[in-house]
Amino acid sequence: MKLLVNLLKLPTFVFSVGLLLLTIFLALLGPFFYPIDVISKVGPPYMAPNAEHLLGTDNLGVDMVSLLIAGLRSSLYVGLFAGIIATAVGTFLGVYAGFKGGWIDDLINMVTNLFLVIPTFVVLILISASLTEGRSLELIGIIIGCTTWTWTTRSVRAQASSLKARDHIALARVNGAGTLKLAMLHILPYLLSYVFMVFIIQVATGVAMEATISMIGLGPFDTVSLGIILESAMNNDALNDGIWWAFIPATVLLTVIVFSLYTLNTSMETVFNPRLRK
Amino acid sequence: MPIFEVKDLRLHYLLRYGDKVHAVDGVSFSIEQGEVLGIAGESGCGKSTLVNGCMGLFIPPLCPTSGDVLVEGESLMNRTPKDIRENVLARKVSIIPQGAFNSLNPTRKIKNFAADLINSHEKGGDKKAIYKRLHDRFELLGMETDRVLNSYPIQLTAGERQRSVIGISTLLNPKLVIADEPTSALDVTTQKAVIKMIFDLLERKIFSTMIFITHELPLLRHVANRIGVMYAGQIVEMGTAEQIVFDPRHPYTKALMSSMLSAEPDQKQRKPVTIDGAPPNLVKTIAGCRFADRCKETREECKICKQEIRIVGERLVRCQYAA
Amino acid sequence: MLKKYPTTRYILRSGGWYFLTFLVAISVNFVLPRLGKANPVDIIIAKHGAGKTQHAIQVKEEGYLKEFGLVKLDPDGAIVRDADGKPVRSSLWSQYVSYLGMCLRGDLGTSFMNYPKKVSEIVIEAVAWDFALQLPAIILGWLLGNILGALAAYKRGVFDYLFFPLSLLVCSIPFFAFGMLLKYQFGIVWPIFPTTGGYASNIHYSFSWEFFSNASYYYFLPFMSIFPVLLGGYAIGMRSMGIYELGTDYIRYASYLGIKENRIISYVFRNAMLPQLTGVALNLGNMIGGALIAEIIFSYPGLGTTILKAIQGQDYTLIQGTALLVAIMIIAANFTVDIVIAIFDPRVKAGMAGA
Numbered sequence: 001m002k003l004l005v006n007l008l009k010l011p012t013f014v015f016s017v018g019l020l021l022l023t024i025f026l027a028l029l030g031p032f033f034y035p036i037d038v039i040s041k042v043g044p045p046y047m048a049p050n051a052e053h054l055l056g057t058d059n060l061g062v063d064m065v066s067l068l069i070a071g072l073r074s075s076l077y078v079g080l081f082a083g084i085i086a087t088a089v090g091t092f093l094g095v096y097a098g099f100k101g102g103w104i105d106d107l108i109n110m111v112t113n114l115f116l117v118i119p120t121f122v123v124l125i126l127i128s129a130s131l132t133e134g135r136s137l138e139l140i141g142i143i144i145g146c147t148t149w150t151w152t153t154r155s156v157r158a159q160a161s162s163l164k165a166r167d168h169i170a171l172a173r174v175n176g177a178g179t180l181k182l183a184m185l186h187i188l189p190y191l192l193s194y195v196f197m198v199f200i201i202q203v204a205t206g207v208a209m210e211a212t213i214s215m216i217g218l219g220p221f222d223t224v225s226l227g228i229i230l231e232s233a234m235n236n237d238a239l240n241d242g243i244w245w246a247f248i249p250a251t252v253l254l255t256v257i258v259f260s261l262y263t264l265n266t267s268m269e270t271v272f273n274p275r276l277r278k
Numbered sequence: 279m280p281i282f283e284v285k286d287l288r289l290h291y292l293l294r295y296g297d298k299v300h301a302v303d304g305v306s307f308s309i310e311q312g313e314v315l316g317i318a319g320e321s322g323c324g325k326s327t328l329v330n331g332c333m334g335l336f337i338p339p340l341c342p343t344s345g346d347v348l349v350e351g352e353s354l355m356n357r358t359p360k361d362i363r364e365n366v367l368a369r370k371v372s373i374i375p376q377g378a379f380n381s382l383n384p385t386r387k388i389k390n391f392a393a394d395l396i397n398s399h400e401k402g403g404d405k406k407a408i409y410k411r412l413h414d415r416f417e418l419l420g421m422e423t424d425r426v427l428n429s430y431p432i433q434l435t436a437g438e439r440q441r442s443v444i445g446i447s448t449l450l451n452p453k454l455v456i457a458d459e460p461t462s463a464l465d466v467t468t469q470k471a472v473i474k475m476i477f478d479l480l481e482r483k484i485f486s487t488m489i490f491i492t493h494e495l496p497l498l499r500h501v502a503n504r505i506g507v508m509y510a511g512q513i514v515e516m517g518t519a520e521q522i523v524f525d526p527r528h529p530y531t532k533a534l535m536s537s538m539l540s541a542e543p544d545q546k547q548r549k550p551v552t553i554d555g556a557p558p559n560l561v562k563t564i565a566g567c568r569f570a571d572r573c574k575e576t577r578e579e580c581k582i583c584k585q586e587i588r589i590v591g592e593r594l595v596r597c598q599y600a601a
Numbered sequence: 602m603l604k605k606y607p608t609t610r611y612i613l614r615s616g617g618w619y620f621l622t623f624l625v626a627i628s629v630n631f632v633l634p635r636l637g638k639a640n641p642v643d644i645i646i647a648k649h650g651a652g653k654t655q656h657a658i659q660v661k662e663e664g665y666l667k668e669f670g671l672v673k674l675d676p677d678g679a680i681v682r683d684a685d686g687k688p689v690r691s692s693l694w695s696q697y698v699s700y701l702g703m704c705l706r707g708d709l710g711t712s713f714m715n716y717p718k719k720v721s722e723i724v725i726e727a728v729a730w731d732f733a734l735q736l737p738a739i740i741l742g743w744l745l746g747n748i749l750g751a752l753a754a755y756k757r758g759v760f761d762y763l764f765f766p767l768s769l770l771v772c773s774i775p776f777f778a779f780g781m782l783l784k785y786q787f788g789i790v791w792p793i794f795p796t797t798g799g800y801a802s803n804i805h806y807s808f809s810w811e812f813f814s815n816a817s818y819y820y821f822l823p824f825m826s827i828f829p830v831l832l833g834g835y836a837i838g839m840r841s842m843g844i845y846e847l848g849t850d851y852i853r854y855a856s857y858l859g860i861k862e863n864r865i866i867s868y869v870f871r872n873a874m875l876p877q878l879t880g881v882a883l884n885l886g887n888m889i890g891g892a893l894i895a896e897i898i899f900s901y902p903g904l905g906t907t908i909l910k911a912i913q914g915q916d917y918t919l920i921q922g923t924a925l926l927v928a929i930m931i932i933a934a935n936f937t938v939d940i941v942i943a944i945f946d947p948r949v950k951a952g953m954a955g956a
Contacts, residue, residue, distance in 0.1 A: 116883060117622050117931050118629060119890040122924045125912065126633035151883055205887075208775050215777055215894050216909050230778065234898060239785050240796070247785075251778040259773035266769070333857065367859030381854035385872050398861045447858070 010270065016263035023257055027076050030069040037066050038224055046236075046243045056245045058229070059236040067224050068249055074225035075207050076257070078141045082206030085145025087199040090152025095191065097153070098160025108157075112150050120147040120209055124218050135221040144209045151205075152198050159194055197265050204261040211254055226250045279351055280308035281487050282332075282371075282454050287345035289331050292338065293561070300343070300560045301327040303511035309454070314480075314488045316502030316519065318495045318534070322557050324511040325491050329458055332489070333371050334362040350453060369399055372452035372485075374476075376459040378443040382431040389427040392446050399450060412449075418482065419445050419475060437468055444475060448484050456489045461497065473501065495534055499523040507531045510557050510568040512585070517593025527590050527600040529573045567597070575599065611943045619936045626928040627704050630921060631697055709925065710918035714910070720922035723907065728926060730799055731903040735892050738824055739881075742831030747877060749832070750839025751870050754847060755862075765840065772833035776895035780826030784898055787822060794822045799902040819901075826895045831888070838880055842873035875942060882938045886931045893927065904930075 008014060030036065041061035042053060049056040055064035097108035124143055207226075213219055214227025215234065229250040233239065238246035289302040301324045309315050319325055327340065334354035336342050347354040349370045354362065375381050383391055393408050409427070416423040419441045431439055448455060457476065461469040479485060490501050498505050498519060505522040507515045507530065515528040526532045536551045555572040558564055567573070570580040577599065587594050703709070709720040749768075753761045774782075788796035795801070800816040846852060846869045855865050896905030904923055911919040 113618075114622060114625055116886055117935060118626060118928055119886040119931065121890050121894075122927050123629075123633065125908065125920055125924050126630060148887075154883060204773075209887075211775055212777065212891060212894050215897060217912050230781065234781070239781060239789060239898075242785075242789055244785065247781050251774070251782060254778060255770070255774045258775075259770050262769050262773055263766070335857075363859040363861075367857060369859070373854075373857045375850070375854050375857065377850055380850045383851045383855065383868055383872070386868070394855075394860055394864055395858050398859060398864065443854075 012267035019260035027072040071224045071226045078210040079203045079207030081141030082144035083203030086149040086202040090149035094153040094156025098157035116150045200265045281311045283308040283348040285346040288343035316498035316505040317491045319508035323508045374457045379436045379439040514596045615939045709922035712919045714914045714916040727904045727907045738827045746832040746835025747839040750836040753840045754843025768833035776891040780895045780898040797900045
């Protein structure tokens with residue numbers, strides 16, 4: 001609780017949380033205030049913004065605002081999903097490698113290096129041939145999560161191995177605590193704040209990754225996401241025809257999400273880090 | 279003329295929301311050439327702040343409130359940081375920092391780091407001449423000079439690093455050397471070696487005057503001519519080494535001495551006594567004696583004591599009731 | 602003998618490791634597409650076999666089967682047939698081996714969309730464009746970003762207060778989204794720069810000044826989609842590192858000694874550079890990937906556009922080939938960074954020398 005109070009004192013924290021919550025509310029509560037309809041055509045293709053449809057229509061004549069809110073939901077969902085998986089895998093491997101050291105550390109390092117070198121969308125491209133249907137949001141989230149955990153592993157491992165050298169761990173060991181108990185009781189509490197910050201970055205990565213993947217046509221099937229909105233803008237020559245509402249709002253939303261997450265992470269660093277460093 | 283003088287120096291730190299911490303609150307002393315002044319005190323008494331002040335490093339959030347610091351009669355106040363950097367630091371006043379063995383740049387060879395120092399203060403150095411200079415100086419420190427100078431810190435032992443730092447700090451023959459806790463975190467044998475080296479240099483007139491800061495009072499007896507005891511930003515007692523160590527008058531000095539273990543033969547049987555409580559918060563102005571709440575000899579009057587300095591038995595004591 | 606040259610030893614070991622990774626990349630490239638049950642050749646023939654005679658289809662099909670190593674070959678290189686005259690499929694293992702062999706020989710198969718052009722030809726051409734775009738962007742972005750970051754860390758104050766949120770904002774924009782904005786604003790609303798391709802259609806691809814000056818015109822927007830974002834990211838990293846280094850004992854000591862400010866900044870720089878380089882290595886994969894996607898916006902003739910076209914046209918061999926090449930690019934980049942780190946880090950040298 002005291003932590004929360006300290007955090008709230010920072011203007012950057014308040015700002016970023018505010019921005020983030022605004023976005024989330026838009027996604028979650030938007031449908032209650034605005035009729036989301038991503039199917040019916042409410043006007044001609046690429047109709048300009050007007051009083052009734054604040055951001056015009058897309059290339060099929062569907063209301064843009066509906067698309068944006070629906071897209072926001074999907075993108076956030078994928079980002080969260082991927083973030084959770086990446087953080088879980090990364091933390092587990094990182095703690096294990098950092099704490100155990102020795103050959104396990106080397107092995108996990110090798111695996112991490114391997115995954116580092118093979119980027120997400122290459123994996124997706126290669127899988128796509130065998131997955132012409134069924135690219136759901138969840139699947140995309142899983143694939144992103146399973147290829148972006150490398151950064152988390154490295155960071156967590158560094159923390160874990162520096163914690164390992166601390167005195168209170170040695171004391172617990174002398175008292176006969178086994179590895180798992182040591183990890184749970186003595187290391188994890190210190191790591192929790194760090195892991196949370198890492199999680200935030202992973203969610204941001206997930207959201208950005210989804211957009212990137214959708215751009216080459218490998219995005220989720222039969223759903224709208226921010227990336228898909230951008231993809232259809234590109235494919236339908238929206239830029240060349242000056243149809244700014246087809247891509248600028250989506251870009252703004254995307255940037256806002258990532259920016260608020262990054263800023264949140266930075267503001268928390270100033271509070272969390274002094275404790276962890278010493 | 280004393281080579282170094284501090285006149286009623288008051289320094290404060292600026293905190294957020296306008297608060298000020300008065301870390302040094304009225305410190306005065308002077309040092310003659312060839313003297314070693316010891317400054318003793320617990321952590322948090324303002325020693326580090328005093329050190330920054332003695333070097334003229336008034337860098338925000340550290341700001342001078344009032345007072346003066348004079349090196350060879352020249353004031354260090356109201357000078358630009360550039361001026362201090364070029365003319366005072368390492369030339370007039372130099373420091374052997376705490377944790378000296380961590381103070382070397384890990385990615386720079388010793389000779390290059392030392393050359394950086396020389397080049398920052400003197401113009402137009404020929405590489406060979408500089409190396410010779412370093413070589414001669416480091417020879418005095420009793421090390422395998424060529425190997426040490428061409429190594430990275432990581433390749434040297436802690437003792438070698440310590441000695442390198444001492445060599446580098448005294449390279450430009452400063453008038454005053456401040457040794458900031460040079461023996462903390464060292465084992466006893468290394469402690470002795472370090473002290474021996476410092477005094478070796480003193481003897482050879484590489485530098486002549488020193489301020490030796492430590493929290494171990496008994497050590498100062500062997501090292502200092504005079505000792506000043508610091509508490510809560512003020513000097514509470516100042517006298518010769520013998521006076522302070524064997525016949526302390528201020529209650530704090532007395533408590534400090536009795537809280538220490540000593541290897542002196544006459545003091546071995548005594549059990550150390552702790553000083554309860556903690557140093558005061560220096561943000562608020564404190565009425566009365568700062569030590570009153572922890573003093574074993576405190577009385578009612580101490581709470582409003584003006585804490586003026588008196589002369590008691592040939593030493594300066596900041597306690598109205600010391601005998 | 603090698604003990605005397607720790608750097609060389611490190612590089613060799615690193616190189617060996619990366620070669621292993623290369624082999625794994627090939628294997629991954631082999632395995633993943635085959636996770637589905639569909640036979641790639643069937644897909645291809647279905648796609649591209651329309652309007653051809655039965656015989657023509659069969660010839661093509663067997664040509665591909667041979668190329669994919671899906672069928673057994675007799676010593677003469679002809680396809681082994683069973684009782685019905687149908688080609689005998691080879692085992693998964695021999696498919697793998699033949700694929701491995703092909704890759705190591707540099708033969709990545711033939712593209713369908715551009716039949717009979719070889720995949721390797723298409724891909725090498727595209728890679729040259731990528732190299733020209735990404736290498737300067739990454740190097741310049743890293744150098745300038747680090748300088749700005751170090752300055753921000755040292756000066757703090759107003760410079761930092763403005764600089765930091767701005768960098769953070771810029772590096773939050775995905776490359777391609779930034780590209781879209783740039784293309785829209787500077788290619789369409791204000792038609793200053795060309796928006797498609799690598800050079801004008803009436804210019805010849807040659808090593809002439811005319812070509813290069815024209816191409817740089819087309820180069821500018823794609824470059825600016827990546828460069829500022831990279832700059833922002835690196836600046837932020839360096840700033841954090843710089844702030845940390847500035848709090849260290851050795852910097853404090855150097856300032857106590859009155860060492861010149863520029864010199865102290867160079868210390869911070871040099872010591873923070875190495876963790877920064879490691880950070881680059883960690884990000885290289887995603888960075889290159891993102892840059893490729895950004896190219897799509899401008900139809901810049903690099904691998905990005907190639908991948909897009911390949912996916913849209915379901916050109917199976919081209920997809921595989923480009924995926925492999927992207928992996929190779931990233932492996933090579935990581936290896937280069939490793940070498941640079943080894944050359945410049947005295948701590949690595951000292952560590953290796955057994956201090």
